[in-house]
Amino acid sequence: MSIDLSNEFHPVPKTKHSRKAKKRGDRSKFSKMVRDKVKEYYNYTCQMCGGKGIHCHHVEPRGSGKGRGVFTNAMLVCNSCHKKIHADNSLLRHWKEVYRKKFGPLYFMDKEDLEFKYRADEIRQTDKEVQEWLRFNEA
Numbered sequence: 157m158s159i160d161l162s163n164e165f166h167p168v169p170k171t172k173h174s175r176k177a178k179k180r181g182d183r184s185k186f187s188k189m190v191r192d193k194v195k196e197y198y199n200y201t202c203q204m205c206g207g208k209g210i211h212c213h214h215v216e217p218r219g220s221g222k223g224r225g226v227f228t229n230a231m232l233v234c235n236s237c238h239k240k241i242h243a244d245n246s247l248l249r250h251w252k253e254v255y256r257k258k259f260g261p262l263y264f265m266d267k268e269d270l271e272f273k274y275r276a277d278e279i280r281q282t283d284k285e286v287q288e289w290l291r292f293n294e295a
Contacts, residue, residue, distance in 0.1 A: 183266055184218040186225040194230040203251075204237040211238045215255045216264030217248070224266035228259040228292045260288040267293075 186194075191212050202209040209232035216223035223229055231251060233241065241247050255263045262270065262285045270286065273279045279286055 183268065184214070184223055184225050186212045186214075186230055190225060190227050190230060193227055194232050197227075198232040201232065202234040202237050203231050204233055204240070207234040207237075209233055210235060213238055213241060214264075215248075215251050222269075223264050224269065226264070226266050226293050228255065228263040228289060231255070259292060260285040262286065262289045265289070 194212050195209065198209055200209055201207070211233050212230040213233050214223040214225075215229050215231050241251065262279075265273075270279065270289065274281065
């Protein structure tokens with residue numbers, strides 16, 4: 157005995173709106189606009205050796221779950237220096253400190269991270285660190 161349910165199945169229609177927030181993995185990718193801005197800002201120069209910079213390296217790594225694809229988390233490096241940074245944790249720690257001093261302690265966050273911290277009362281829009289982040293990332 158079989159039961160015919162073909163007339164009983166009514167799937168829920170898909171919504172027609174787009175996603176409000178980016179997926180977590182997409183938030184860590186550098187957009188073409190950010191990559192171009194970084195290359196122009198650093199004049200296509202590797203920040204370690206002064207050679208031709210071709211890679212945007214995440215100063216706060218993507219794998220940490222915190223490193224976002226924002227201008228202030230991007231370091232322009234050549235292929236050789238990019239490999240060196242990935243092979244040497246002391247180099248990575250050095251550049252994290254350089255970027256923390258240059259762009260403030262929020263350098264690796266994106267707008268969604270800042271909004272979350274703001275809602276949690278951890279930061280204020282008037283904080284110096286937030287203003288520094290906005291100056292570089294909202295242009």
